[in-house]
Amino acid sequence: MSQSNYLIDLYDRCARWPFGQALFSRLFARKAPYFATIGPRVTELRPNFCEVRFAKRRKVENHIGTVHVIAICNALEMAMGGLAEATIPKHLRWIPRGMQVDYTAKADSDIRVTAETNPEDWKPGDLPVKVTAYRADDTVVVQGTIMLYVSEKPPKA
Template structure:
C-alpha cells in the first residue's frame, strides 16, 4: 500500500505547479518549514529531493545560506522521505542530527535524502539513520546531515 503522503505527491505532481502546491501543503502542516520556502522536486520510496534558493532572509552575515536554513531543509527532506516510505503500521520522529558544513553555500541548493538501512515494518522500534546531502548549482557538496529517526509501530 502506498503511503498517503506519497499518493498526495503523485496526484499533485501531475498538475502544472503541482510540486509547488505539494510543498505549500507540507509547509501548511508543518509551518516552520515555510521559513525557507522549499520546493520538493522528487519524492519516491527511499528518496526525497528538495530545493531552496538563497534569499536575504535565509542568509547570514557573510552572505551565504545560513547553517540553520540548511538544517531545516535537511530535516524537511529527511522527514518527507521517511513519511512517504514507511509501511502504514509505522510512525517516525527525529531524535537528533549531526551536520557538516563543507563549503560556502550560495545560490540554489538541492538536498537529497535517503535511508542508510532498509525501511521495514517491525514489531519493535528501531533507529533509522537518514543521510542528507546538500549541493550547490555546480554540484559541490556544501552540507551533509545524518538524521537519527526513531521508527516505531503505531499505537493501536
C-alpha cells in the same frame, strides 16, 4: 512499496497540474509551518528518497552573504520528513532523535538537499537517514545524518 501511500499519492496528483510541485510543497509545509520560511520546493518524492530545493535570497542568508546553515538544516529536515512519511510501513511510526551535520563548503547559490534510506532499514529501533545539501555546481555544502527512532504503532482500542 506495494501499498499506496497518502503523501506519494498527493505528490503524484499535484505533479500533474501546472505549478503542481509548488502547490504540493505549500501543502506539505503547512504540516510544519517553519518549513515555509525557506520557500522550499519538493522536486522528487518516492520511497526512501526525497529532494527539496530552495533559492538563495536575502531571507536565508547569513552575515557573509552565503546561505545560513540553519536554513539548510530546515530543508534537510523537510526532506527527511517527506522521505519518512512516504516510506514508513503502516504498522510503524517515527520521531526524530537528533541531527548531526558537517559544513563542508560555502553555500553561495541555490540549494538542493536530499534525504536517503535503504528499504531494509525500516524496522523498530534507531534509523539513520543520510542527508546531503548541494550548491548549484553540485559541491556538497552540508552532509550528515538525522537519527529517527522507529517503533510499532500501539494497537487501536
